[in-house]
Amino acid sequence: MTYIIPVLILGICGLGAGILLTIASKVFYIEVDERVEKIGEALPQANCGACGYAGCADYADAIVNNNAPANLCRPGGVESAEKIAEILGVAAADVIPMTAVIHCNGDCNATKPQFDFGGVQSCKAVKRFYGGNGMCKYGCIGLGDCAAVCEHDAIQIENGLARVIPALCGACGQCAAECPNQLISIKPKSKTVDVLCSSRDNGKLTKLACSKGCIGCRICEKKCPEGAVKVVDSHAVIDYEKCTSCEQCKTVCPVKVIN
Numbered sequence: 001m002t003y004i005i006p007v008l009i010l011g012i013c014g015l016g017a018g019i020l021l022t023i024a025s026k027v028f029y030i031e032v033d034e035r036v037e038k039i040g041e042a043l044p045q046a047n048c049g050a051c052g053y054a055g056c057a058d059y060a061d062a063i064v065n066n067n068a069p070a071n072l073c074r075p076g077g078v079e080s081a082e083k084i085a086e087i088l089g090v091a092a093a094d095v096i097p098m099t100a101v102i103h104c105n106g107d108c109n110a111t112k113p114q115f116d117f118g119g120v121q122s123c124k125a126v127k128r129f130y131g132g133n134g135m136c137k138y139g140c141i142g143l144g145d146c147a148a149v150c151e152h153d154a155i156q157i158e159n160g161l162a163r164v165i166p167a168l169c170g171a172c173g174q175c176a177a178e179c180p181n182q183l184i185s186i187k188p189k190s191k192t193v194d195v196l197c198s199s200r201d202n203g204k205l206t207k208l209a210c211s212k213g214c215i216g217c218r219i220c221e222k223k224c225p226e227g228a229v230k231v232v233d234s235h236a237v238i239d240y241e242k243c244t245s246c247e248q249c250k251t252v253c254p255v256k257v258i259n
Helices: 004-027 034-044 056-065 077-090 123-127 147-148 174-178 203-209 219-223 248-252
Strands: 099-101 155-158 163-164 184-188 229-232 234-238
Touching: 034 056, 034 077, 056 077, 099 163, 123 147, 147 155, 147 174, 147 229, 219 229, 219 248
Parallel strands: none
Antiparallel strands: 099 184, 155 163, 229 234
């Protein structure tokens, strides 16, 4: 009897708990559309947020339950869009291939550091000291914070300057979020003309800091037949929605900052 009573009590408690859990599972059961799980599997699970949602699971749920567009996943591209369309039983939506671009041309031949930094070798760490160690406060620091977060190995540091390899870029935008100088933007791959400068200084100060910087002369703005180039804060900016990649701005740029 010493052992039987505790075993019976334990068995009754276990049975009661099982009954309660069964009832709770029935009462609080939420039906999940199996398409959500399938769409989640069709996504690359980068959870980068480039689609505008918290992650791949959130985006998959939004596609099924909130009619979100099925072509927002940049890393997944055409492949993911086609898989999602097949799951939903609809025609695949067009996907515009995108890539990151770094708006700086200031390599070691064009600009110089103004002091040696001996702390943690990261762009964010250097940025805390007097706005950075370079002569240009707006340019690429070149310590590779963007390359470190790129899951596609699409960014390389060459001669003190970060460069994107468009063929490898998934356009997830993590590099853009990581850059302390906000030099990186996401653009359509079909738009092949870029202004590789982000300086906000006037032409004179820009030239003193970097030999490859935009001097804000407005020649590109005047020559663009589509009105796609505007000089804002002393440097040229391209409106990719208007740009036809005719390269006239590149041809007339006196400092060859348009690539």
